[in-house]
Amino acid sequence: MANTTVSGAKAIHGQNPQHLIENVIRNRIYEDQYWKEHCFALTAASLIDKAIEVRYIGGVYSNQRPTEFLCLLLKLLQIQPEKEILIEYLQADEFKYLRALAAFYIRLTFRSGEVFEILEPLLKDYRKLRLRSMAGYSLTYMDEYVYSLLSEERVCDIILPRLAKRSVLEETGEIGPRASLLLDAMEGKSDRGSERSRSRSRSRSRSRSRSASIQGSPACWSRSPSHSGRSGYQSRSASRSSSRSRQSYRSRSRSISPDRMALDS
Numbered sequence: 001m002a003n004t005t006v007s008g009a010k011a012i013h014g015q016n017p018q019h020l021i022e023n024v025i026r027n028r029i030y031e032d033q034y035w036k037e038h039c040f041a042l043t044a045a046s047l048i049d050k051a052i053e054v055r056y057i058g059g060v061y062s063n064q065r066p067t068e069f070l071c072l073l074l075k076l077l078q079i080q081p082e083k084e085i086l087i088e089y090l091q092a093d094e095f096k097y098l099r100a101l102a103a104f105y106i107r108l109t110f111r112s113g114e115v116f117e118i119l120e121p122l123l124k125d126y127r128k129l130r131l132r133s134m135a136g137y138s139l140t141y142m143d144e145y146v147y148s149l150l151s152e153e154r155v156c157d158i159i160l161p162r163l164a165k166r167s168v169l170e171e172t173g174e175i176g177p178r179a180s181l182l183l184d185a186m187e188g189k190s191d192r193g194s195e196r197s198r199s200r201s202r203s204r205s206r207s208r209s210r211s212a213s214i215q216g217s218p219a220c221w222s223r224s225p226s227h228s229g230r231s232g233y234q235s236r237s238a239s240r241s242s243s244r245s246r247q248s249y250r251s252r253s254r255s256i257s258p259d260r261m262a263l264d265s
Contacts, residue, residue, distance in 0.1 A: 002040055003030050009080045012109045013161055017077040020108050021070075021158060025059070029066045029074050039071055044081040047072060048089075051098040056130035056137065057145070059157025067132055069101065070156065076105045090118070096127050100145060104156070107149045112164035113174040115150070120178065122146045133157075 005018055012020060021029070029035050038050055051072055058067040089102035099122070106118055125142040132138075148155050150163070169175045 002036075004078075006079050012077075017080055017109065018074060020077060020161070021074055025066060025070070025157065026074065028060070028064060029071050032066050032071060034068055035066075035071045035074075038068075039075045042075050042079070044079060044085050047075060047079075048092075048095075048098060051089075051101050052095050054097040054101070056132045057097065057100050057156060058132035061132050061134055061136075067156075069097070070158075072101055073104055073108075073158075076101070077108070087118075090122070096125075096129065096142060099125075100129060100142065103146060103149060104158075107155075107160060107163075108158075113169050115163060116166055116169065116175055119146050119150060 005016055009017060011017075018026060042050065050068075054068050054072065056067065057069045059070055060066050086102050086106060089098055090106075092098050103119055103122060107115055110118070123143045123146055125146070127142045129140050129142055129145055130137060131140045145155075149160070153160055166175070166178065170177060
């Protein structure tokens with residue numbers, strides 16, 4: 001039959017996988033036209049095409065009508081795909097509603113430790129999602145949607161199975177401590193700040209060494225004999241000023257007339 005679980009399916013939380021959705025909502029899905037026309041004889045491969053066409057997530061809307069997202073979720077519970085296939089659904093970054101559908105199925109059927117390990121990396125996904133409910137359309141984000149799966153009791157009008165606390169799972173050693181994204185970002189900023197300070201100190205030291213080399217370069221000095229007979233170094237500016245003073249003294253002495261010199265004598 002079209003509404004029965006595939007043969008050989010395993011019991012989830014001690015019951016039929018389709019019973020994870022309430023009886024009232026499940027019967028409405030069976031009566032829905034989308035379920036009858038598009039979800040008949042779907043497989044794990046052909047369901048991808050239908051999930052790509054989905055444009056919003058949600059439970060029931062309008063006159064308690066189920067969304068296409070909810071119909072495909074019940075189909076996943078009915079065919080019970082393998083774990084490797086669900087991981088492939090999550091890794092399809094370009095199809096965000098397929099990822100949201102797989103995340104919901106994992107939250108319903110997997111153990112608590114696996115749920116945290118698989119869904120927590122999706123908290124880095126900040127893409128927008130359209131949500132349809134009894135109040136109409138609204139906007140949410142992938143990280144908020146995944147966080148609601150990990151923290152709330154009801155999502156998309158579906159009661160979620162009880163999830164063990166993360167602290168308890170860490171104490172039992174089932175999962176490791178959660179990596180903080182904020183701490184990683186702060187460490188990255190501190191590393192960048194230290195690199196910038198190092199580069200600034202290097203540039204300052206280079207500028208100081210260049211100025212010292214310019215001031216102390218031997219090109220700015222000329223060698224001239226000293227009064228003691230030893231050779232010393234004298235600045236070019238000093239030699240230029242002394243030569244100018246000698247020239248001016250000679251010109252002044254030439255300008256004095258011989259008559260004036262006779263009178264002086």
